[in-house]
Amino acid sequence: MSLLVRILVTIGSSASIGFGVWHFFVPTAWKWYSYIDVTATELVVAVRAINAFFSLSLVLFGVVNVLLVYGDRSSRYSVTVVLAATCILWMTRVAFQLVYPQGSMTPTLQYGMLSAFIVVSLCYIVSLFIVVSQRNLA
Numbered sequence: 001m002s003l004l005v006r007i008l009v010t011i012g013s014s015a016s017i018g019f020g021v022w023h024f025f026v027p028t029a030w031k032w033y034s035y036i037d038v039t040a041t042e043l044v045v046a047v048r049a050i051n052a053f054f055s056l057s058l059v060l061f062g063v064v065n066v067l068l069v070y071g072d073r074s075s076r077y078s079v080t081v082v083l084a085a086t087c088i089l090w091m092t093r094v095a096f097q098l099v100y101p102q103g104s105m106t107p108t109l110q111y112g113m114l115s116a117f118i119v120v121s122l123c124y125i126v127s128l129f130i131v132v133s134q135r136n137l138a
Helices: 003-029 041-070 076-099 107-133
Strands: none
Touching (some): 003 076, 003 107, 041 076, 076 107
């Protein structure tokens, strides 16, 4: 695995893991449940479950990408598959930020989030391109 791929995946994965860990605390920090009617208990449970699943997914994708690019038993195929899935997830996040921007109460937050999502996406996209264009994994 090339040094550039390892560096880019480490940067992207560190950000993914960071976003994932941070997102576990977002509902409390941003008082999500105060916007939901107290009688809508199933909605609270659903939001909690979706956020936990999302947060854990970000952490796990970040960890798996790092393990694959640093592992000596990784195949080009396995690295390609996981990087492709991660690229799709982050490109979807960029698209959502463009179409349905979050943090729109402050342009700095809105465009800061967009910039961060683009940087993470590019780390993974460039890594995927390099891996796919290499002849062998070593």
